Amino acid sequence: MTASWLGTLVADWNAVQWVLALCLLLVGFVGLLVIYTLYLRLSSARAARLAEQVKAQWQPVIFQALFDESVQADFNSTRLPARKVAAFSRLWCSVLEMIEGESHERLRRLGRILNLESALLPLLKQRRFEKRLLAVTCLGYLGGESASHRLQRIIDVETSPVLSLAALKALMKIDQKAGLHWLFAARYQHHWPTERLVEVLEQVDQRRAIAAVKRAMSIERIERLPDLLKLLAGVHAHLSEEEIRVLADEYSASPDVISHLLPLVNHAALHDWVRAMLSHADVRVRIQAARTMNRVGRKDDLSALLPLLKDRDWWARYRAMQAIWSLPGVSPDRVGSEVAALKDQFARDILRHVAQENHWRREARWTR
Amino acid sequence: MAAANHILLIEDDALSGELVQYILENAGFSMTWVPDGRAAVSHIEASDSPIDLVITELVLPYLDGWEVLSYLRSVDSWRTVPVVFLTDSDDESDIVRAFDLGADDYLSKPFRPVELTARVRHQLTLQSQRRHS
Numbered sequence: 001m002t003a004s005w006l007g008t009l010v011a012d013w014n015a016v017q018w019v020l021a022l023c024l025l026l027v028g029f030v031g032l033l034v035i036y037t038l039y040l041r042l043s044s045a046r047a048a049r050l051a052e053q054v055k056a057q058w059q060p061v062i063f064q065a066l067f068d069e070s071v072q073a074d075f076n077s078t079r080l081p082a083r084k085v086a087a088f089s090r091l092w093c094s095v096l097e098m099i100e101g102e103s104h105e106r107l108r109r110l111g112r113i114l115n116l117e118s119a120l121l122p123l124l125k126q127r128r129f130e131k132r133l134l135a136v137t138c139l140g141y142l143g144g145e146s147a148s149h150r151l152q153r154i155i156d157v158e159t160s161p162v163l164s165l166a167a168l169k170a171l172m173k174i175d176q177k178a179g180l181h182w183l184f185a186a187r188y189q190h191h192w193p194t195e196r197l198v199e200v201l202e203q204v205d206q207r208r209a210i211a212a213v214k215r216a217m218s219i220e221r222i223e224r225l226p227d228l229l230k231l232l233a234g235v236h237a238h239l240s241e242e243e244i245r246v247l248a249d250e251y252s253a254s255p256d257v258i259s260h261l262l263p264l265v266n267h268a269a270l271h272d273w274v275r276a277m278l279s280h281a282d283v284r285v286r287i288q289a290a291r292t293m294n295r296v297g298r299k300d301d302l303s304a305l306l307p308l309l310k311d312r313d314w315w316a317r318y319r320a321m322q323a324i325w326s327l328p329g330v331s332p333d334r335v336g337s338e339v340a341a342l343k344d345q346f347a348r349d350i351l352r353h354v355a356q357e358n359h360w361r362r363e364a365r366w367t368r
Numbered sequence: 369m370a371a372a373n374h375i376l377l378i379e380d381d382a383l384s385g386e387l388v389q390y391i392l393e394n395a396g397f398s399m400t401w402v403p404d405g406r407a408a409v410s411h412i413e414a415s416d417s418p419i420d421l422v423i424t425e426l427v428l429p430y431l432d433g434w435e436v437l438s439y440l441r442s443v444d445s446w447r448t449v450p451v452v453f454l455t456d457s458d459d460e461s462d463i464v465r466a467f468d469l470g471a472d473d474y475l476s477k478p479f480r481p482v483e484l485t486a487r488v489r490h491q492l493t494l495q496s497q498r499r500h501s
Contacts, residue, residue, distance in 0.1 A: 063390045066481055094383050101480035 047087075054087035062095055065110045066103040072113045085119045086131055089138045092116070096141050111142050117150075124150075133166055140170025148174045155182045161190045165200070168192075172203045180204065180212040194227050198234030210237045225251070229260035238266040248273065255282035262288035271296045278304050278320075283313045290319035299329040306338060309347035317346060321354040372398040373492050374417060378408045378424040378436060379454075384477075388423065388454065388484070395485040405431025409439055412446065419449060421491055426455040426462060434469060441470045448498065450491040454479065 065071045080088055096107055116138060123135035136154060139147040151174070154167040164186065172179035183197060201209045210232065217228045232239070239247070244265055251257035258277065262285070265274060274296055277289035290308055293301060301323075308320035324335055332355070339351045375397050379385035382403075389399045400419070402408045405428045412419070422440065426433040433453060440446045450472040455462070458476035466474045472494075473487050 059386070063387065066391070067394065091383075095387060098384055098387060098477050098479070099481060100478040101482065103481045104478070 050083065051087045051090075054084050055091060058088055058091060062092060062107065062110070065106055066095075066099065067106075069106055069109075072106075072110050075110070075113055078114060080114055080116070080119050082119070082122065085116075086123060086134060088114075089116065089120065089123070089134055093134070093137050093141060108141055108143065111138070112144070117142050117144070117147055124154075129160070129163070132163060136163060136166045136170050139167075140173040143174045148178060152178060152182060155186050155190075158190075161192055164190045165192050165196055169200050169203070172200055176204050176208060180208070184212070184216045188224075194230050194234070197231060201231060201235045206235060206237075209235050213237070222251070222254070222257070226256045226260040229257070229264060233260070233263040237264065239264045241267045241269050244270055245273075255280070255285050258282075259284035259288045262292045265292050266295055268296055271298065275301060275304050278308060283311075283316055286311065286316045287313070287319050290316060290323045293320075293323035294326045297323055297327045299327055302327060302330055302334075302338065306342065306347075309339065309342060309350060310344045314350075317350040318354065321350045325354055325358060372396055373420040374398045374400065375488065376408065376411065376419045376422045377401040378403075378405065378422065378428060378433070380404055380425060380428050384425075391481045391484060392488065395488075397488070404429040405433070405436045408436050412440070412443075420495065421488060422449060422451045423454050423488070424451065426453060426457050426466075434465070437466070437469050437471060448495070450495050452487065452491060454484065 061071060061075075092107070092111055096104060099107070120135040120138055123131045126132060136151065139151055148171060151167045151171040155164050155171065158164040158167065168179060168182055168186075171182065179200075183200060186192075187197060201213075204212075213228055213231050213235070217225060220228060239261075244261060244267070247261055248258065251261075258280070259282070262274065262277065274289050274292045277285050278293070280286050280289065286308060290305065293305060297305075305320045305324050305327075309317050309324075311317050311320070324330065325332075335351065339347050342348075375392055377385060377388055377392075377399055379388060379401065380403050385401050385403070389401050393399055400411065402411050405424075407430075408422075408424070409431060422436075424433045424436055428436070431439070433455065437451050440449060440451060451470070452473040452475065453466050453471050454475045454477065456477050463474050472491050475484060475487060
């Protein structure tokens with residue numbers, strides 16, 4: 001009896017010890033969380049205070065430098081303290097993003113006089129992504145051969161596609177030739193999305209961008225051709241009739257290439273080819289052919305577009321209806337009666353949809 | 369000495385507002401800066417001193433630039449006050465719509481500070497000629 005009572009007591013005591021240990025662990029964990037939260041709050045408050053200090057000290061100088069070149073002479077031997085570099089750079093870049101012309105140049109010169117490039121080097125080595133991104137953006141505004149080399153090195157070795165793309169954008173500001181080289185040399189290494197590359201190419205002189213994409217088209221593998229055609233369409237390029245015919249013949253068996261080739265068509269001479277593509281077996285080609293009809297369509301294309309209103313794909317029906325709506329010399333009443341004659345619910349639905357959309361567009365433009 | 373022309377600036381971005389204010393004050397204009405469309409309308413309704421020109425961003429909290437412009441063009445005493453858009457948008461459709469609605473000028477960011485000053489001065493000169501004719 002006594003032994004059993006003692007056994008229970010020892011077992012209970014062990015359980016109590018376990019519970020106490022768990023409680024201590026929990027208290028310790030909560031304590032750590034509280035300390036970390038306090039640390040984050042204090043760091044954030046310190047950073048905000050520092051940003052305020054930098055703003056109070058440097059914003060008047062930056063604003064004055066927009067108009068007054070002589071301001072720069074006062075800072076010839078000034079070096080930014082390391083802890084203020086990030087806040088200053090953020091302010092400097094933000095103002096540069098808002099302005100252009102002579103004032104922009106004066107502000108860039110202020111950055112060079114303050115030797116901002118060397119000051120940015122520690123930021124480029126930081127673990128914090130936001131700081132590195134800021135440094136890369138600033139290098140683009142600073143310009144110069146040395147900044148160009150640093151950016152090219154970042155594009156080459158950086159593992160983050162966001163940062164390498166920011167470096168490419170910055171490089172384009174300094175040296176378009178080098179930027180275009182890296183755009184095509186490193187795009188697959190970094191998996192840069194084509195849409196983002198279009199934004200980068202928009203910074204470049206259009207003729208130069210088109211020439212660079214066409215050069216790449218002549219040397220890249222066929223799997224990459226659709227992407228390159230997408231880049232061309234992104235920079236609003238149009239291929240000549242001859243170029244389109246050559247590519248269309250060569251890649252007639254590739255719906256991927258044909259569907260990316262159609263947005264580049266802007267020639268009435270290619271009308272018959274586009275019209276033929278309206279009945280292509282691949283839905284991507286049918287959709288793009290219908291879109292292209294917006295530009296090259298004629299009154300007599302109505303009969304070729306009407307069957308697409310019964311297509312199983314919503315986008316094909318939608319693009320066909322938009323093309324019909326934009327055909328010269330086809331009145332809304334005629335469209336209405338032709339669609340009614342189709343006796344197809346999907347065709348009627350898409351007519352209602354596009355008619356309503358056009359009505360809203362007109363309303364939005366004229367009544368607001 | 370003639371009083372400085374008074375400009376109402378509607379801009380929600382602090383740095384952008386401070387920059388435009390600095391540029392135009394530097395050029396000799398007197399400025400009032402409000403951070404959103406609703407504050408602009410309140411200021412206009414409560415204002416005793418005349419405002420010679422309004423500069424507005426397009427995308428603003430509460431009331432956007434279109435709504436502020438429509439309001440200004442619907443009030444008799446404000447119908448002829450020049451309105452200049454200074455905005456991040458360079459969309460053709462926005463530019464066309466601004467002029468359709470009665471804006472006097474449209475400038476996209478990034479902008480040239482001297483160009484902004486010149487355009488503001490030009491609008492004020494036109495306004496002054498209209499008043500005297």
